[in-house]
Amino acid sequence: MDHSKLLVIYEKLWRATSAAGAFVVYRGVGDVAGEAGWFEPRLDDETGVPDPEVAVFRRPAPDPNSEPTFDRDGSPVSAIELETELHVLAHEAGHFHSFRTRGEAWRAYHAAAIARDQVVVAPEPAADFALRARAALSAQLTEKQKLLIVSEEQLAWDFGRELLRDAGLQDFSRYDESTRRGVHFHRYRLGLDELWPGEEL
Ligand SMILES: [Zn+2]
Helix, strand or coil, rough: CCHHHHHHHHHHHHHHHHHHEEEEEEEEECEEEEEEEEEEECCCCCCCCCCCCCCCCCCCCCCCCCCCEEEEEEEECCCCHHHHHHHHHHHHHHHEEEECHHHHHHHHHHHHHHHHHHHHHHHCCCHHHHHHHHHHHHCCCHHHHHHHHHHHHHHHHHHHHHHHHCCCCCCHHHHHHHHHHHHHHHHHCCCCCCCCCCCCC
16 A cells, blocks of 8 residues: 555544544554454453553554654654554454443453453463463353454454544455454464464464
8 A cells, every 4th residue: 555645544543543532552562362452441440440542562662652653763664564553453443442332242252351361371381382272262261252252353353444444444455354364363262263274373
């Protein structure tokens, strides 16, 4: 995609997500559970009041980290990296949209995601961690919990697609490919899909 157009869409989506009530931020961490970003509702332990955060991972994180920027350590981020980040931003903003609009259905998903994260956190030796976590998730989560997680992941991509359209994106071929891979990763992680031929994690 034309680089300058990409920048406009990226910035629009960032600002729209922010205006909808999320703290949008770069975090200087690596992929967490297959996503290069996160949505965290950050519910207060006592009051339950949310302080939602949408994060895009970039290393090193820019400073300040809560303004969209196309510069990393003095050189421009490549168009391909920006497009990848744009898809991450849209997907995580899609989770945020789901959180804001789906009420009880979102809470049911969130309970399943917490159950998943508790299984994965169980102490294990580091060797073969991903495979062992996958086996544990496959065995310990119910089919209902797995379905809730996969459905939310697909929905977050679907909502993200609408948000990108609102921000001016017209060609979705690459976004749709990111969607296919993103949903597949979560399905793999729960033991619902096998790796695709030639795919490595
Ligand atoms: Zn996701």
